[in-house]
Amino acid sequence: MDSCGCSLRENSIHNESKPKVASVNGLCPTNGALGKRVEMQTIKAMLSISLNILTSEAYRFCADPDCPTVYYSEDGQQVFSEADLRERVYKKHADDKEISICYCFHHTVGSIRSEIAESGKSTVVAEITAGIKAGQCACDIRNPEGDCCLGNVRAVVKEFSTQFQNPIQEALP
Numbered sequence: 001m002d003s004c005g006c007s008l009r010e011n012s013i014h015n016e017s018k019p020k021v022a023s024v025n026g027l028c029p030t031n032g033a034l035g036k037r038v039e040m041q042t043i044k045a046m047l048s049i050s051l052n053i054l055t056s057e058a059y060r061f062c063a064d065p066d067c068p069t070v071y072y073s074e075d076g077q078q079v080f081s082e083a084d085l086r087e088r089v090y091k092k093h094a095d096d097k098e099i100s101i102c103y104c105f106h107h108t109v110g111s112i113r114s115e116i117a118e119s120g121k122s123t124v125v126a127e128i129t130a131g132i133k134a135g136q137c138a139c140d141i142r143n144p145e146g147d148c149c150l151g152n153v154r155a156v157v158k159e160f161s162t163q164f165q166n167p168i169q170e171a172l173p
């Protein structure tokens with residue numbers, strides 16, 4: 001859909017179906033959800049602990065806000081939580097206005113919300129797109145999802161735009 005040109009896919013594949021066995025490759029050992037594969041360079045960039053603990057060739061990202069596990073090895077033997085990382089993770093704190101949503105250009109959920117509340121619109125997608133075109137983005141090593149942030153950003157812009165354009169509707173049951 002909205003390819004950003006940074007050669008990373010924008011949308012995560014988070015399978016919501018309930019797995020029967022939690023030890024199947026690719027499923028989060030903590031909550032059993034299917035996370036998306038992340039590149040090794042993302043794991044290496046994000047971990048704050050010594051990288052000599054890395055045991056697997058493949059790791060995945062768990063996007064479930066209720067699951068403490070951020071990364072896990074595909075063999076299910078290793079899990080990393082935010083305590084092991086250099087960044088707080090947007091998907092785990094989407095309701096926190098201080099949380100980064102665009103890690104390359106320092107946009108937060110709160111900064112996007114404020115702009116829309118004050119001006120009725122958002123310039124954030126255009127700003128990020130311009131940065132990407134200028135070769136300034138580094139989603140693979142700065143975004144914990146290892147992926148372009150525009151999917152998350154667009155969803156938040158849409159949510160706040162709806163909220164501020166239809167305050168009466170918002171208040172109805």
Ligand SMILES: [Zn+2]
Nearest residue numbers: 028031062067
């Ligand atoms: Zn999980």
